[in-house]
Amino acid sequence: DARVTQTPRDKVTEMGQEVTMRCQPILGHNTVFWYRQTMMQGLELLAYFRNRAPLDDSGMPKDRFSAEMPDATLATLKIQPSEPRDSAVYFCASGFFRLQGVNTEAFFGQGTRLTVV
Amino acid sequence: ILNVEQSPQSLHVQEGDSTNFTCSFPSSNFYALHWYRWETAKSPEALFVMTLNGDEKKKGRISATLNTKEGYSYLYIKGSQPEDSATYLCAPNTSGNTGKLIFGQGTTLQVKP
Numbered sequence: 001d002a003r004v005t006q007t008p009r010d011k012v013t014e015m016g017q018e019v020t021m022r023c024q025p026i027l028g029h030n031t032v033f034w035y036r037q038t039m040m041q042g043l044e045l046l047a048y049f050r051n052r053a054p055l056d057d058s059g060m061p062k063d064r065f066s067a068e069m070p071d072a073t074l075a076t077l078k079i080q081p082s083e084p085r086d087s088a089v090y091f092c093a094s095g096f097f098r099l100q101g102v103n104t105e106a107f108f109g110q111g112t113r114l115t116v117v
Numbered sequence: 118i119l120n121v122e123q124s125p126q127s128l129h130v131q132e133g134d135s136t137n138f139t140c141s142f143p144s145s146n147f148y149a150l151h152w153y154r155w156e157t158a159k160s161p162e163a164l165f166v167m168t169l170n171g172d173e174k175k176k177g178r179i180s181a182t183l184n185t186k187e188g189y190s191y192l193y194i195k196g197s198q199p200e201d202s203a204t205y206l207c208a209p210n211t212s213g214n215t216g217k218l219i220f221g222q223g224t225t226l227q228v229k230p
Contacts, residue, residue, distance in 0.1 A: 031216050043161070043206065043220040056217060091160060097216035105151055105163030106218055 023092030140207030
């Protein structure tokens with residue numbers, strides 16, 4: 001049963017600490033998204049990758065957030081230093097998008113609930 | 118900035134009622150539109166991916182239509198059940214085939230038994 005796996009599921013950290021969230025996309029998917037769930041903006045797109053290359057990270061606060069795909073099986077989202085306002089649920093999703101033809105839907109992981117105190 | 122609007126923001130219906138809600142988007146450069154269902158404390162799950170003007174998709178009691186010329190999609194739920202209670206999100210891809218999914222704020226449906 002293919003699924004997107006996110007770790008950790010829950011993270012509590014102190015303000016100023018570095019936080020790393022990990023995502024294992026579904027094997028064969030070429031596109032990975034990072035979203036943040038907020039009360040004000042619903043599901044906010046932070047960044048997305050195609051074939052491991054970042055296509056758009058304009059949704060991320062550049063000074064403290066960074067996203068990478070070290071290899072096809074791992075995507076990471078780092079916050080350094082973390083702040084209380086970063087507290088949210090962070091979702092990773094993956095899908096297969098073609099230049100021609102119909103794309104698949106995005107499959108979401110279970111999310112990482114981050115609390116910064 | 119993509120202007121995706123979903124209406125209404127929230128909806129309360131009685132079990133057995135049929136309901137529908139709207140996703141509006143810019144009609145230029147349309148490529149595809151995704152509908153997702155998001156239950157509380159869970160992850161969003163895809164319902165439909167729609168690409169053609171006039172397209173209609175159906176899954177059980179849920180169906181969706183698409184009008185790319187005027188920039189809207191309707192989601193219908195026939196005979197709502199309490200388990201249909203969720204937030205329904207749409208994500209139009211109107212930047213050509215970039216695969217970029219920006220979600221609307223969603224319509225939160227509450228079905229009362």
